[in-house]
Amino acid sequence: MSTVADQLQETSPARGRAPLRFVTAASLFDGHDAAINIIRRLLQSHGAEVVHLGHNRSVADIVNAAIQEDADGAAISSYQGGHMEYFRYMVDMLREKKSEHIRIVVGGGGTITPQEIRELEAYGVEKVYSPHDGMEMGLDGMIDDVIRRVSNWQAEDFQPGALSPDNQQAVARTISLLEEAVEEPQRLDALRRTWNESGNTAPVVGITGTGGSGKSSLTDELLNRFLRHFPNARIAVLAIDPTRRRTGGALLGDRIRMNSLIDGQVFMRSIATRRQHLATSAVLADSVQMLRYAGFDLIVVETAGIGQSDTEIVDMVDLSTYVMTSDYGAASQLEKIDMLDYADLVVLNKFEKRGSEDALRDIRKQWKRNRLAFKTADEDIPVFPTIASQFNDPGVNRLFQELCNRLAALENSKKGQWACEDPGPTGDPRTQAIVPPERSRYLAEIAANGRETHEEISWRAAAADQAQACYRALQVLQDRAMPAELDAFAKTALAAKDDRSMSQLRQAYNAALDKVGAEGLKLLRGWPARRQALRQEKYSYQVRGKAVTGHNFSESLSHIQVPKIAAPDFRGWGDTLRFLMEENLPGFYPYTAGVYPYRRTQEDPTRMFAGEGTPERTNRRFHYLAGGHEATRLSTAFDSATLYGEDPDERPDIYGRVGNSGVSIATLDDMKKLYSGFDLLAPATSVSMTINGPAPMLLAMFMNTAIDQNVERYLRADGLFEKAQKKIDALYGDRQRPVYSGDLPRGHDGFGLGLLGVSGDLVVAADTYEKLKAEAFKKTRGTVQADILKEDQAQNTCIFSTEFAVRMMGDVQAYFIDNGVRNFYSVSISGYHIAEAGANPISQLAFTLANGFTLVEYYLSRRMKIDDFAPNLSFFFSNGMDPEYAVIGRVARRIWARAMHGIYGAGPRSQ
DSSP states (O other), X not given: OOOOGGGOOOOOHHHHSSSOEEEEEEETTOOOOHHHHHXXXXXXXXXXXXXXXXXXXXXXXXXXXXXXXXXSEEEEEOOSSOHHHHHHHHHHHHHHTTOTTSEEEEEOTTOSOHHHHHHHHHHTOSEEEOHHHHHXXXXXXXXXXXXXXXXXXXXXXXXXXXXXXXXXXXHHHHHHHHHHTTTOGGGGHHHHHHHHHSOOOOOEEEXXXXXXXXXXXXXXXXXXXXXXXXXXXXXXXXXXXOOOTTTSOEEEOGGGGOGGGGSTTEEEEEEEOOSSSXXXXXXXXXXXXXXXXXXXXXXXXXXXXXXXXXXXGGGGOSEEEEEEOSOSOSGGGGGGOTHHXXXXXXXXXXXXXXXXXXXXXXXXXXXHHHHTOTTSOGXXXXXXXXXXXXXXXXXXXXXXXHHHHHHHHSTTSOTTXXXXXXXXXXXXXXXXXXXXXXXXXXXXXXXXXXXXXXHHHHHHHHHHHHHHHHHHHHHHTTOTTOOSTTOOOOHHHHHSOOOHHHHHHHHHHHHHHHHHHHHHHHHHHHHHHHHHHTTSSEEEEEETTEEEEXXXXXXXXXXXXXXXXXXXXXXXXXXXXXXXXXXXXXXSTTOTTOSSSSOOSXXXXXXXXXXXXXXXXXXXXXXXXXXTOXXXXXXXXXXXXXXXXXOOOSSHHHHTTTTSXXXXXXXXXXHHHHTTTSOXXXXXXXXEEEOOTTHHHHHHHHHHHHHHHHHHHHHHHTTOHHHHHHHHHXXXXXXXXXXXXXXXXXTOOSTTOTTTTSOGGGTSOHHHHHHHHHHHHHHOOEXXXXXXXXXXIIIXXXXXXXXXXXXXXXXXXXXXXXXXXXXXXSEEEESHHHXXXXXXXHHXXXXXXXXXXXXXXXXXXXXXXXXXXXXXXXXEOOOOSSGGGGTHHHHHHHHHHHHHHHTSOOOTTTO
């Protein structure tokens, strides 16, 4: 049962020891981590040591981390639903592991109702903080409340004894015991003697280096390789981070990088230094000896980020590895790095950074100088360039192989224990940047182009005003050689020996027209006719080869004809030109007022947004929303399991998320049922899918659904449907074919369900299938969100590395080009979620357009043509009460159009 805060007794923190230790995380399939990041910073500022796990963490992840870290509490944020199952499961797992003293505190941002809060707290959650608690206590007050509550709980007395890698709780609590006794070391002398007398001599690998060099990512990559090559090895990791001098708190953030911890073979404990100016803990040596005694086969120690003179780790380990990047400054700075003298292995990580090859050369030179080994070949020097963030990086493979060789050569290693015959491809790492290095200033180029265009418009408008002034003066002087407005004087008129003032005005007029330029003159000359067209009864224009017509006026209740577009009526040429070049009418470059001359009336722009439960349930909702509408514009929300590319499961922390706040889609048949009863090839049908990490997979499911609908249509039209059904039944034999569960909704004629359980290529000839497939590609309409850049920046539903995900986006777009998919947007570049994460309208716009231009640069680097892919890009912005939102679309359209026109040379549809 939870305890009311004002009834808690004041006790010393963390069961009589300081400081408190917390594990913080966002719950499974939840990428909204802004709140938990604020909470963990506040906990640190209140003197707590915080082990931060990040977002998308299962109950087992959190509970195992809390036990290995000997935490006092777990602070979890949960915004995606499924919280009742999730937190009950966490309470149950802690009880099962006899760790109920680890208290759970929860924040839900208002998604957890008061009734649910009462139920969770009655079940064993210490406290669920609601928005009301936040308003009443404030953030600092909430953290004070958390600390009082957690401090009140006492773990059972712990008596250290026999240890093993399987008893992780005992190992963790023994490390805590060492920390508590650091001021009274004699208390544990008997234990130390026992540990030292054991025959276990597991090798210790030390990994140290500058902060931000990628030590944790590199450690994780090495651990993954150890687990793959030595699956029976039990490995312990001690990761050390600095204690903050001002608050006494610490961010223990290495665990967030350790994907290898999923394997039960690895035990990890994060340790704060609890002392100043040093990169290791006072209990490190004893902890290492204890882990050897416990029977681990390998111990890895990762220190806090170090400076130039820190070599403390060398004396505590068997093999030391120094990790650095090319950002060390001038080459002379290498002479100051002590670890280059003592490290067994030197790693130049983040080798993809510019200047890394020069850094590798200089580090090798310095290594030779330090050891007077000038005749050593470069390939024999233990300096390893790596890109730890890259899958199966050859540099990391080579480093791993060398590490195994050195472990095998240690006196305390058993024969063959660390033999590694095939580490994978080795050598220097190579990677192709998403944006080629020569285009790294593309955003600066776009910004400069925008400023230059604005300045150009200003002086062209001034020239137009000057030309008009000269023209009016010549009219007053009744110049008989005057041309028509905006036409230049003929050369004969300029050469005529008329009045000197008249001649100078003619020359000034022509010179001003030259400054206005051909484009400006064309705009000014065409303006009267365009303005007059707005005053006609009807309009007509072309969209993708089709004529669009309508009325220019709407009639008010008082029978007044109100123009749909109110054109400005400037008298000055300069004002007119400035309007046409900066604003223009809707449908004309730079599209500030819109990309179409008029809003289309034949297609209702209303999106029919749905997603809840099973595909059948959401399908019924779609049919309800679409009923009575001429156009069908389905917008699909997927549940959080689908958003993270996972299948539904009965495990409680997954089960509560299935079909919650979105539809659960795990198979092609699910997708077929979801959109059944709708003709996906109809001109009035479009489908939007809110999916990011697994977007290519869900898009493939959708396209196959559209293809199979076309196959089904072909079978029915040619009288082949019954024959195809018999073939499918024969394929299944005694197995049950998938079916649509429940009754079909009103308006659903069963179309789209005829090929459940199979794909169309199994029931028609190959050439027929390819023809129907190509037809489906040309006719499907819609968009898939797919914007992994904004996910990385804001929402975090990332299941692959950003680089790999962007490459998949490029693969999708290349496939669209090759297969003629022109009416389906391959990505919706989203500002909405960037705003949701806290951006203001201006920064939202900046990030979103920057992401769009990044995709443009990447696609161009793959030799796609701008006009082949730019029409497949779409944008999606948030809106709000800030005044900037009134013009966000206008500004975005203008910036995009100018860049497409001026930088990339794109055609009108791409602009």
